[in-house]
Amino acid sequence: QLIWDRATHMKVVIFCGGQGTRLREETEFKPKPMVEIGTRPILWHILKHYSYYGHREFVLALGYRGHAIREYFLNYEPMNSDFTVTIGRDTTVAQHQRHSDEEWAVTLVETGLTTTKAGRLAQVRRYVGSDPFMLTYGDAVADVDLNALLAFHKRHGKLVTFTGVRPRSRFASVEVDGDCVVKSWKEKEQQREYISGGYFVCEAAVFDYLDPAVEFEEGPMERLAAEGQVVMFPHDGCWECMDTYRDYERLNALWRSHEAAWALWDPSAQGASL
DSSP: OOOOOTTTOOOOEEEEEOOOOOGHHSSSSSGGGGSSETEEEEHHHHHHHHHHHTTEEEEEEEEEHHHHHHHHHHHHHHHHHEEEEEEEESEEEOOOOOOOOGGGGGEEEEEEEEOHHHHEEEEHHHHTSSSSSSEETEEEOOOHHHHHHEEEEHTOOOSEEEEOOOOSSSOOEEETTTTEEEEEESSOOOOOOOOOOOOEEOGGGGGGGGOSOOOTHHHHHHHHHHEEETEEEEEEEEEEEESSHHHHHHHHHHHHOOOOOOOOOGGGGGOOOO
């Protein structure tokens, strides 16, 4: 059981404002971070991952249907506990059990419906302060070793470390000879190239690079990279993004079959590999 060390934990900023247009079957009436894996929102899975490593203070940058995320946390205790309501002149509510999630400190910040991610990050600056912080997206889960990530960041001494992942291809790849005879067929293999999977570690100086007119991954990250201030932490383990309805079905199938390798806090939900 990991314990929250207030002297060493880092604040975690999570982008929760996107509209999730490619997952419209689920996001028509709720934001993508509230789409469920099993019976819990994907956002809950992300918070459980960070808190497993002792990072329990979160700043959520809200946008599209942010009220749903506000309502979820405002009603978190009664919706996740047994309780007795005594009804009468003085109505009382008695909660019957406590749980480790109560150590979460969640700050919810309204950052606008169409704001860029750079703009959203700029607006949460006052809640982050001048210390280094972690940053990720509200629609992807992984089994990233956050201790190793943080050590990697400190060792390289750059302003930004991001986690590089190699997702599975959505399609089969084929190799043919000169007569177009297929020499090999590989179905949905892991891609060779790394992409950004989120799970950033950032120094506070990153705020000075933000341009709310462009996305975080464009202007700010391009400028930081040009100055040699970005390093990639390679991760070849589990990384799954909930981008489409097919992704939603896959993540839920993995959870039901106890092959959710990202669920480090719950050994019964994990499989050998994804």
